[in-house]
Amino acid sequence: MYDKAFENIIRLRIMSVLMVNERYDFNSFKTLLGVTDGNLASHLRHLENAAYIFIEKSFAGRKPQTNYAATEAGKIAFRSHLGYLEKLVKENKL
Amino acid sequence: MRKPEQELAEIKSMMERSTRFLSLSGLAGILAGVYALLAAGLAYFWIYYPGAPFGDQITGIKEQTLNKLVIMALLVLCLAVGTAWFLSRRKSEQKAQQFWTPAGRRFVLALFIPVVAGAAFCLALTVQGQFALVAPATLIFYGLGLLNASHFTMSDIRYLGFGQLIPGLFAAFFPHYGLLLWAFGFGFLHIIYGTLMYLKYDR
Numbered sequence: 001m002y003d004k005a006f007e008n009i010i011r012l013r014i015m016s017v018l019m020v021n022e023r024y025d026f027n028s029f030k031t032l033l034g035v036t037d038g039n040l041a042s043h044l045r046h047l048e049n050a051a052y053i054f055i056e057k058s059f060a061g062r063k064p065q066t067n068y069a070a071t072e073a074g075k076i077a078f079r080s081h082l083g084y085l086e087k088l089v090k091e092n093k094l
Numbered sequence: 095m096r097k098p099e100q101e102l103a104e105i106k107s108m109m110e111r112s113t114r115f116l117s118l119s120g121l122a123g124i125l126a127g128v129y130a131l132l133a134a135g136l137a138y139f140w141i142y143y144p145g146a147p148f149g150d151q152i153t154g155i156k157e158q159t160l161n162k163l164v165i166m167a168l169l170v171l172c173l174a175v176g177t178a179w180f181l182s183r184r185k186s187e188q189k190a191q192q193f194w195t196p197a198g199r200r201f202v203l204a205l206f207i208p209v210v211a212g213a214a215f216c217l218a219l220t221v222q223g224q225f226a227l228v229a230p231a232t233l234i235f236y237g238l239g240l241l242n243a244s245h246f247t248m249s250d251i252r253y254l255g256f257g258q259l260i261p262g263l264f265a266a267f268f269p270h271y272g273l274l275l276w277a278f279g280f281g282f283l284h285i286i287y288g289t290l291m292y293l294k295y296d297r
Contacts, residue, residue, distance in 0.1 A: 017108055019109065
């Protein structure tokens with residue numbers, strides 16, 4: 001089914017990245033997606049509240065690094081969203 | 095709601111961009127090939143001139159020539175890596191992409207672990223006096239590094255990997271043709287590959 005959590009393009013992109021990367025850090029997200037800190041943080045929080053992603057804080061040398069990873073529930077939701085899209089495409093072609 | 099085709103394309107593009115290092119410059123490949131051909135030309139003058147560019151002179155290199163060859167090899171390596179770094183950085187700036195991504199780090203690690211191991215192995219070969227096996231070893235280790243790195247950049251690079259590995263193995267059995275095969279792999283193939291990549295991705 002169509003997942004409202006992925007309606008926003010930034011959240012869809014974030015989830016796509018986390019499907020193929022075990023973890024991804026905040027700053028890399030920021031540059032990859034070309035969004036502001038505030039904007040990115042709010043979308044990440046939205047996905048976190050939906051329990052689709054979780055936060056891992058760590059240190060890269062002395063600098064704190066915030067990593068994000070997809071939860072099992074998030075992966076399942078994303079796959080079902082993907083399946084829904086593929087089904088739509090197939091039906092449109094018929 | 096966006097069109098489902100658009101949305102699928104968006105997902106695919108994000109997955110690609112976040113796992114692969116796409117800023118690798120084709121021009122850098124061409125230049126690496128040019129450096130290698132110049133180096134192979136110099137090596138020919140030091141080892142074989144005025145004879146044909148193959149034969150068993152390579153097994154009994156004098157120490158003075160050997161020193162020159164080692165210094166030149168290191169210079170060419172630094173020059174090629176430096177050029178690739180600089181031009182790839184410029185390419186990522188032009189395309190407004192992040193340069194030093196997690197994908198980029200994985201690419202560099204995947205490529206350089208076999209390459210650094212290969213360099214150490216070549217040093218060992220030199221110490222043991224097995225000069226004729228140095229050229230094949232550089233080709234083999236570099237080819238393996240490229241195959242390894244092909245998972246983290248444009249997958250076309252694996253053809254270049256096989257293009258180094260096969261002449262490398264061939265040269266290991268026929269070391270008298272080592273210099274020619276080295277010039278073919280590092281020189282000629284880099285130029286061909288770089289040109290194809292430049293036309294396909296950089297314009």
